[in-house]
Amino acid sequence: MNIVELLKLRGLDTSKKIKLVRHQDQRHDLYELMTTGQLETYQACQSKPILDCEYMISFIGLPYSKARLYGVYKVLSRSRVAEVSLPSSYTLSEDPDNWFYRLEKEKGYKDLEERIVIDWGQSTRAWHQWFTEKEVVEILPTGYARPFPGYLDFVLNFDELSRIFNHPEANREWQSALSNVAGIYLILQPSTGAQYIGSACGIDGIYGRWKNYSTSGHGGNKLLKNICENSENMHREFRFSILRTLPKSLTQKEVIEYENFYKNKLGSRAYGLNEN
Template structure:
């Protein structure tokens, strides 16, 4: 068939999300074939697991994979984090591709890396494939589950009322340069926010990267160009920012990037001379022992 040169090949832009829009209609707008597509909602509120830290990772999929109730293959699961009573923030979307008893999955090695205690209660392991549905609004889309919020699993039907809204601000609010400490998933979110971009690009800085798995630390500096925003953007893109020791860590354990925490140690005026910035970097390397016991080579 001849190609129409005037036809657009761009991906259709879905209608904007409006306050109090129903989740059912939102999914229809995003191309989900309802009601034939079965959709189940999970609302997680256990504070002992840092779920936000694992957004987009295998660990978050594993956390949701083990359930006391078996879901049908083909089911679409929407996961939410219960950040306040009766409400949840979207963590992501997964398609169930298989199900088996949890103990069988454990014997097969499918649960390696799980962050959750499996317990003794009979349960089922689900093979989950993360899909990009609503990926652009993770941690931004808020849903009202309504009482009783203790019912953490819901099956979506046309009769259910689940109003949604987009949070107006970045899910990680900027609270000043003296309060900047972010895990990798948070860093990747804030770097796209205009407020964070404005504040971090306006300074030179000394920063600390902590591998929360091992406790080892790396001290670095940012100056010139777009300052700390540009330097931390290198880490968000590559995971290691071309640091030799961090490259080595990620070669040994690729998933370790999710354990990296980025902390602003000392903000400096953007006009600070590079030699002065490096002098402060050396001070912090000595103070924190990051050459002797950490990830700094020089």
């Protein structure tokens, strides 16, 4: 099945002027924008009037020319960025002379969003195209977070971390990878730059340790807990990444020695969220 057939079955009027858009931007973490509710504003702001159409079908770029459906939108109007008030939660800077499109998400596609993967084809530089028959190559399971990119090549926000643990079957790649290694990890509070450095060892490796963070955000750590208790949703600000992987065969004492090395290296005791 191709994307035209699929969306037509769901009621999309394919006689309309429809654009396909594949977001892939090396400057920004699009999964971060998606899970923090900023991607809709991001895609509404364009340097050129490329969304002069009736509907836009939005995708997030994946490796190997694949693209993951984000949503189907009706294009309502066009103005300059300077003429609108962008949400206060929007963290990117936009040129006031750029175009802003008022978009309205269409109902009836919720169960397909973030699950349908198409083959965009060889012309990935052409990130916006008129509606055409691109093959549906995969349907991702409900609750899928994102592809595992490698141990040192990701930063997860709290919502993504929770999704990985709340839907383990859909995110088995993450479960397998994080369970196979011990390591040193970093939790960052972006608004202050404060850092917490921790370590994980034992049979379940980093996966077992991060599971403790997936509900509360603080995992029982004192200073992180204090931050969470001061504001109900503060834990959603935390960002999780790995500084170094280690063999699970190391003893707890050996892993803690590596942890202390990184605490000293990054100054997380004096200027961060580590007490010891």
